[in-house]
Amino acid sequence: MSFKDLIVGDHRNPREEIVAIFGEHQSAGDPQAIARATTWAQGVLNTAGIPADKQVEAIAEIRRAEPRLGLKSATHLASLLKK
Numbered sequence: 001m002s003f004k005d006l007i008v009g010d011h012r013n014p015r016e017e018i019v020a021i022f023g024e025h026q027s028a029g030d031p032q033a034i035a036r037a038t039t040w041a042q043g044v045l046n047t048a049g050i051p052a053d054k055q056v057e058a059i060a061e062i063r064r065a066e067p068r069l070g071l072k073s074a075t076h077l078a079s080l081l082k083k
Helices: 003-008 014-022 031-048 055-065 071-082
Strands: none
Touching (some): 014 031, 031 071, 055 071
């Protein structure tokens, strides 16, 4: 995250960031990358013993496991796990 993002806010698309990290294609709509990321995040939470409905703990653990994920992206993943 740049200094500018800290000042004006982070306007990155969380799906694009997830695809950039977990995807093979650079399309924000890559459902396979989102599915891989969701499966990975569920595994991270299972290993840590954190239920998906504990959002704050889940987001923190997801970001701890993959530091390249921004807060918005980790929040998006955690919200997908709640469904």
